[in-house]
Amino acid sequence: xxxxxxxxxxxxxxxxxxxxxxxxxxxxxxxxxxxxxxxxxxxxxxxxxxxxxxxxxxxxxxxxxxxxxxxxxxxxxxxxxxxxxxxxxxxxxxxxxxxxxxxxxxxxxxxxxxxxxxxxxxxxxxxxxxxxxxxxxxxxxxxxxxxxxxxxxxxxxx
Amino acid sequence: xxxxxxxxxxxxxxxxxxxxxxxxxxxxxxxxxxxxxxxxxxxxxxxxxxxxxxxxxxxxxxxxxxxxxxxxxxxxxxxxxxxxxxxxxxxxxxxxxxxxxxxxxxxxxxxxxxxxxxxxxxxxxxxxxxxxxxxxxxxxxxxxxxxxxxxxxxxxxxxxxxxxxxxxxxxxxxxxxxxxxxxxxxxxxxxx
Numbered sequence: 001x002x003x004x005x006x007x008x009x010x011x012x013x014x015x016x017x018x019x020x021x022x023x024x025x026x027x028x029x030x031x032x033x034x035x036x037x038x039x040x041x042x043x044x045x046x047x048x049x050x051x052x053x054x055x056x057x058x059x060x061x062x063x064x065x066x067x068x069x070x071x072x073x074x075x076x077x078x079x080x081x082x083x084x085x086x087x088x089x090x091x092x093x094x095x096x097x098x099x100x101x102x103x104x105x106x107x108x109x110x111x112x113x114x115x116x117x118x119x120x121x122x123x124x125x126x127x128x129x130x131x132x133x134x135x136x137x138x139x140x141x142x143x144x145x146x147x148x149x150x151x152x153x154x155x156x157x158x
Numbered sequence: 159x160x161x162x163x164x165x166x167x168x169x170x171x172x173x174x175x176x177x178x179x180x181x182x183x184x185x186x187x188x189x190x191x192x193x194x195x196x197x198x199x200x201x202x203x204x205x206x207x208x209x210x211x212x213x214x215x216x217x218x219x220x221x222x223x224x225x226x227x228x229x230x231x232x233x234x235x236x237x238x239x240x241x242x243x244x245x246x247x248x249x250x251x252x253x254x255x256x257x258x259x260x261x262x263x264x265x266x267x268x269x270x271x272x273x274x275x276x277x278x279x280x281x282x283x284x285x286x287x288x289x290x291x292x293x294x295x296x297x298x299x300x301x302x303x304x305x306x307x308x309x310x311x312x313x314x315x316x317x318x319x320x321x322x323x324x325x326x327x328x329x330x331x332x333x334x335x336x337x338x339x340x341x342x343x344x345x346x347x348x349x350x
Contacts, residue, residue, distance in 0.1 A: 030317055034310040037190070041309065044191075045198020048227070059223050062215070070211045074201065149194060150187040156316075157183045 043078025054138025102154035196231030
């Protein structure tokens with residue numbers, strides 16, 4: 001797709017009903033943003049517990065499978081909250097996001113993080129892998145989510 | 159108090175932070191990360207008390223294993239939070255949401271104090287009987303609710319709807335933010 005066509009779509013998204021509606025309200029954007037932040041904290045908790053277990057920092061006497069089973073629901077819950085609040089936030093300032101480097105870093109790492117957690121980390125936890133491999137996937141997962149969160153915050157500064 | 163924050167805002171480091179292009183956003187991002195570590199781990203400590211997660215671990219096990227990280231997150235969150243305050247002291251001091259947040263932190267702190275006092279006394283008993291008093295469950299839920307409100311009001315500090323520098327505000331708001339603006343001064347600005 002040509003980039004001008006892509007930009008047309010971005011403008012279309014910004015002019016969408018939801019985008020328009022959020023921009024017309026003084027309170028809506030900050031309120032959605034607050035719940036976005038809460039979603040991040042919830043997902044963050046699940047990531048920290050699971051990845052720090054893999055890194056051997058927390059809950060060492062519990063198996064990684066057990067920690068995953070206890071945190072999985074909250075990971076999904078946080079992610080769902082983040083996506084369902086993130087989309088309206090994006091629609092309300094799609095053009096600004098398009099020109100923001102922080103936004104593209106965030107989206108790339110987000111997609112990477114989701115793929116990594118669901119297709120690599122979680123399936124590997126269920127197998128018996130060495131503690132070195134556990135540390136590796138825990139460290140990778142944690143780093144990716146840190147970048148997602150930090151670059152997400154930077155969208156607001158650009 | 160206003161004199162104090164005015165003095166604070168003139169200290170060299172405060173000026174440096176305020177005028178730096180990247181330092182403030184970096185601290186802000188770090189603050190968000192520490193919020194995630196603090197609130198995220200607290201979530202599981204509190205959920206354990208309500209019996210939703212980690213039921214195979216006793217309360218005191220859960221506390222010795224998770225709570226240190228929660229406290230580390232809290233301390234780092236406070237340090238970065240203080241720096242954010244220190245960068246723009248006068249504005250934060252007179253910010254409605256900052257004041258609401260501060261008030262909520264005190265309430266959440268009292269709840270945490272009550273909660274840990276009871277827990278330290280009785281958690282061994284809870285482990286044995288695997289029974290948690292209903293009051294503790296409410297306290298755990300109140301903790302999550304209060305800290306959520308702290309996060310929300312903290313996010314709102316960025317918005318200047320009720321700032322002292324943005325007049326006219328109602329007398330009540332000016333009272334809440336200790337703002338001594340002269341309403342007459344702003345009459346000509348109406349409608350801008």
